[in-house]
Amino acid sequence: MPKDHNMETPLHPATQMIHTGLDRSPFGELSEPIYLTQSFAYPSAEAAEARFKGEDDGFVYARYGNPTLKTFEQRIAALEGAEDAFATASGMAAVNAALMSQVEAGDHVVASRALFGSCLYIIENLLPRFGVETTLVDGGDLDQWRAATRPETKAVFVETPSNPTLEIIDLAAVCEIAHGVGARVVVDNVFATPVFQRPLKLGADVVIYSATKHIDGQGRCLGGVVLGSKRFIRDTLEPYMKHTGAALSPFNAWVLLKGLETLHLRVRAQAASAAQLADDVAAHPAVIRAIYPGRADHPQHELVKKQMTGYGTVLSFEVTGGQAGAFRFMNALNVILISNNLGDAKSIVTHPATTTHQRLTQDQRDALNVTDGLIRLSVGLEDADDLCRDLLNALGEV
Numbered sequence: 001m002p003k004d005h006n007m008e009t010p011l012h013p014a015t016q017m018i019h020t021g022l023d024r025s026p027f028g029e030l031s032e033p034i035y036l037t038q039s040f041a042y043p044s045a046e047a048a049e050a051r052f053k054g055e056d057d058g059f060v061y062a063r064y065g066n067p068t069l070k071t072f073e074q075r076i077a078a079l080e081g082a083e084d085a086f087a088t089a090s091g092m093a094a095v096n097a098a099l100m101s102q103v104e105a106g107d108h109v110v111a112s113r114a115l116f117g118s119c120l121y122i123i124e125n126l127l128p129r130f131g132v133e134t135t136l137v138d139g140g141d142l143d144q145w146r147a148a149t150r151p152e153t154k155a156v157f158v159e160t161p162s163n164p165t166l167e168i169i170d171l172a173a174v175c176e177i178a179h180g181v182g183a184r185v186v187v188d189n190v191f192a193t194p195v196f197q198r199p200l201k202l203g204a205d206v207v208i209y210s211a212t213k214h215i216d217g218q219g220r221c222l223g224g225v226v227l228g229s230k231r232f233i234r235d236t237l238e239p240y241m242k243h244t245g246a247a248l249s250p251f252n253a254w255v256l257l258k259g260l261e262t263l264h265l266r267v268r269a270q271a272a273s274a275a276q277l278a279d280d281v282a283a284h285p286a287v288i289r290a291i292y293p294g295r296a297d298h299p300q301h302e303l304v305k306k307q308m309t310g311y312g313t314v315l316s317f318e319v320t321g322g323q324a325g326a327f328r329f330m331n332a333l334n335v336i337l338i339s340n341n342l343g344d345a346k347s348i349v350t351h352p353a354t355t356t357h358q359r360l361t362q363d364q365r366d367a368l369n370v371t372d373g374l375i376r377l378s379v380g381l382e383d384a385d386d387l388c389r390d391l392l393n394a395l396g397e398v
């Protein structure tokens, strides 16, 4: 925090992302240092004893605490409006820990069906192996949430907007239903980004990010974070993380916390381009439907406006000609790359049916509307006119 800051006027998020969490060393470095250390030396045996007893909150071992990670955690917690945060080695480590740390055999978990593939694997395959029953629902259908939740429901897991069809789930309504049976709501907020959606404000209990996506935003390293109340993070999540080991490296934490400095600028610029490109592709005759939460023809546009302050950096669209049409389009792109990442400075197209959603059965893909002509586009930081020309040119090849 700047020294002369008057705490009566809260700083705006963009300012907090530049300053929060930096606890300068005696050198007074301007930029955040990387503390590439596994362990910490104690001034005396008594000090070591006190540290292990938890009588002071200094660091013990980098598997569960390191100054560079702490800077990252405090900064993202400030953006999210969370009491506390715990950094993890990847987004999946965050999802796994957020769920596994709070359930035991006999518990029940409900999740929306349209999930990132590995999240679906945890819900459908892993949790049941340990005696946790799981139910998948169509996230947009509140009656299904009501029917699925019951007194044993310990946690509810939601991703909105969903991947890749950008369906929106009413977070406030799902939280009310879940809280009615005493379940915790865990939100995977990757697609919305912390800039455009604040699940904790809408009633959620825990938020997770794959920091690999927009928080890094430049394709360099994996990382994740779990955010929530001090009680959840320290009493439930920390013991699980401490003893299972998916710790983020201090170097990667440094990359990610520097990413937070530019997150607002990047995400807003990417979303502005995404909005323009969604309109450009929607008007093209080779496009059957364009899906972008910011478009008035998005089926849940009213809900989008209620719970999001921006519309995200990803759009999807279906081209004519099925898989062959989609492949002709992708192979004709010059600037936009074919990859499966998102949130990057580089614009990326993905063909979900043959890559990220390949593992699913045809029935599952049908249920999610992942058709053979569907393309997901993660809009980067290139000039929007160049992206538009690239897209329209390639659509001409469909």
Ligand SMILES: *Cc1c(COP(=O)(O)O)cnc(C)c1O
Residues within 6 Å of the ligand: 090, 091, 092, 093, 095, 116, 118, 119, 159, 163, 188, 190, 191, 210, 211, 212, 213, 222, 223, 224
């Ligand atoms: C990428 C992603 C994850 C997993 O994150 P990793 O950092 O790749 O482990 C989880 N959820 C969503 C929505 C994602 O996009």
